[in-house]
Amino acid sequence: MDYNLTTEEELIKKVAKEFSESVIAPLQEEIHANNEVPGEVLEGMAELGLFGINAPEDLGGGGASFVSFVSAIEEIAVVSAGVGMIMSVNNMGHTLINFLGNDEQRKKYIPKLVAGEELASFAFTEPSTGSDPKQLQVTAVEDGDFFVLNGTKRFITNSNLKGPMIIVAKEESSSPMSGKATAFVIDKHCEGYSLSEPWDKVGVHGGPLFDVYLKDVRIPKENMLGDSGNGMYVLKMTMVFAKVGVCGICLGVARAAYEEAVAYAKEKTHRGEAIIKKFEHVRMALTEMEMIYNRAKWVTYHYAWALDGNIGDPFVLAKLAAQAKVEASEAAVDIVRKAMGVLGSYGCVSDYKLSRLWGDAIVGPQVEGCAATLKVMAGNISYLA
Ligand SMILES: Cc1cc2nc3c(=O)[nH]c(=O)nc-3n(C[C@H](O)[C@H](O)[C@H](O)COP(=O)(O)OP(=O)(O)OC[C@H]3O[C@@H](n4cnc5c(N)ncnc54)[C@H](O)[C@@H]3O)c2cc1C
Numbered sequence: 001m002d003y004n005l006t007t008e009e010e011l012i013k014k015v016a017k018e019f020s021e022s023v024i025a026p027l028q029e030e031i032h033a034n035n036e037v038p039g040e041v042l043e044g045m046a047e048l049g050l051f052g053i054n055a056p057e058d059l060g061g062g063g064a065s066f067v068s069f070v071s072a073i074e075e076i077a078v079v080s081a082g083v084g085m086i087m088s089v090n091n092m093g094h095t096l097i098n099f100l101g102n103d104e105q106r107k108k109y110i111p112k113l114v115a116g117e118e119l120a121s122f123a124f125t126e127p128s129t130g131s132d133p134k135q136l137q138v139t140a141v142e143d144g145d146f147f148v149l150n151g152t153k154r155f156i157t158n159s160n161l162k163g164p165m166i167i168v169a170k171e172e173s174s175s176p177m178s179g180k181a182t183a184f185v186i187d188k189h190c191e192g193y194s195l196s197e198p199w200d201k202v203g204v205h206g207g208p209l210f211d212v213y214l215k216d217v218r219i220p221k222e223n224m225l226g227d228s229g230n231g232m233y234v235l236k237m238t239m240v241f242a243k244v245g246v247c248g249i250c251l252g253v254a255r256a257a258y259e260e261a262v263a264y265a266k267e268k269t270h271r272g273e274a275i276i277k278k279f280e281h282v283r284m285a286l287t288e289m290e291m292i293y294n295r296a297k298w299v300t301y302h303y304a305w306a307l308d309g310n311i312g313d314p315f316v317l318a319k320l321a322a323q324a325k326v327e328a329s330e331a332a333v334d335i336v337r338k339a340m341g342v343l344g345s346y347g348c349v350s351d352y353k354l355s356r357l358w359g360d361a362i363v364g365p366q367v368e369g370c371a372a373t374l375k376v377m378a379g380n381i382s383y384l385a
Contacts, residue, residue, distance in 0.1 A: 160195060185223050265282050
C-alpha cells in the first residue's frame with residue numbers, strides 16, 4: 001500500500017476541507033443547536049460533487065477512490081459529524097445499489113444520489129434488533145406483482161429526506177411462509193410511509209434520525225435488490241461498504257478533539273507560562289492522542305485502500321471493515337476523553353466545542369454494529385471460517 005495520497009485524492013480532500021471551513025464552520029453552532037443542516041450546506045456539497053466521490057463516472061459520480069471519500073468525509077466531520085453522517089449514509093446507499101442492483105436500478109437511483117438531488121437511507125435496525133436478520137419483524141408479503149411491507153424500522157438516518165431507502169425485511173410468500181430476509185428499494189414518503197418525531201440524541205446533531213412506520217406499503221417486485229432471501233448477503237456487503245463513512249467521521253471527531261486540546265494547551269497559562277510548555281504530562285497526553293489518531297487513521301485508510309479493488313475477498317473486506325470501525329470509533333472516544341483531561345472543566349461546558357465532540361464520539365461505537373458484535377464477527381471470519 002502506498003501511504004501517499006495521489007494528486008486527485010489530495011485535491012478532493014482539499015475541496016472538502018475548504019468547503020467545511022468556509023461554509024459549514026460558521027454554521028456549526030446552529031446545526032448543533034437546531035439539530036438540522038441548512039439547505040445551503042447540502043446544496044454546496046452537491047455542487048462540489050461530494051455526494052458521489054467514489055460512484056461510477058458513467059452514472060454521474062466522480063469515479064474516484066474510497067481513499068478519496070474517506071479523506072473528504074473526515075474533513076467534513078472535523079467540523080460537523082452530523083453533516084458527515086448524511087454524507088456517509090448517502091454514500092452507503094449508492095454504493096450498495098451499484099453493487100447489488102441491476103442496471104435499471106442503477107440508472108434509476110444512482111445519478112440523483114450522486115448529484116445530491118436525492119439522499120439515500122438504509123433501513124435495517126428495528127426495535128427488536130440492530131444486527132440480526134433472523135430477528136427482523138418488518139414483513140414483505142408477496143401479492144401478485146407486488147410486495148406489501150408492514151412494520152417499524154428504528155433509528156433511520158436521512159429518512160426524512162427525499163430519495164430511495166434500501167430496506168431489509170422478512171419476506172413471507174403467501175404460502176408457505178418462508179421468513180427469509182430480503183432487500184428492497186422503496187421511495188421514501190410513498191403511500192403508507194410515515195415518521196416518528198426525530199430522536200433527540202446525545203451527539204451527531206444534524207444527522208436526522210427517525211423511526212419509520214410502514215403501513216401496507218406496496219412496491220413492485222422489480223424493486224427487490226438482488227435475490228430473494230439475500231438479506232444476509234446484503235448485510236455482509238453493507239458491513240463491507242458502509243463502515244468506511246463512519247470510520248471517516250470518527251477520525252474527524254478525533255482530530256477535532258486533538259486540535260481543540262492543542263489550541264487550549266497553547267492558550268491556557270499557569271503562572272504566566274502556557275501549559276503546553278509548563279507541564280510534561282500535557283505534552284504526553286497530546287502525543288498519546290496523536291498516536292491513537294494515527295493508528296486509527298492507517299487502519300481506516302488500509303480498509304479504504306482494500307475497497308479500491310486491492311482486496312477482493314468479501315470476508316476479508318468485512319473483517320477489515322469491522323476492525324477499522326472498532327479502532328476508529330474507540331480512538332475518537334479515547335482522544336476526546338484525553339482532551340477533556342487537558343481542558344478540565346472547560347471541556348464540560350457548552351461554550352467549548354469539546355463538550356459537543358464528547359456527544360459525537362460516544363455515538364460512534366454504537367452505530368453500524370456495536371464493538372462486541374464486530375469483534376465476534378471478525379473473530380469468526382479469522383478463526384471459524
Ligand atoms: C446516530 C445513529 C444513526 C443510525 N443510523 C441507522 C441507519 O441509518 N439505519 C439503520 O438500520 N440503523 C441505524 N442506526 C442503528 C444502529 O446501527 C444500531 O443501533 C446498531 O447497529 C446496534 O443495534 P442495536 O442497538 O439494536 O443493538 P443489537 O445489535 O441488538 O445489540 C445489543 C447488544 O447485544 C450485543 N450483541 C448483539 N448481537 C451480538 C452478537 N452477535 N455477538 C455479540 N454481541 C452481540 C451488542 O454488542 C449490544 O451490546 C443508527 C444509530 C445511531 C445512534
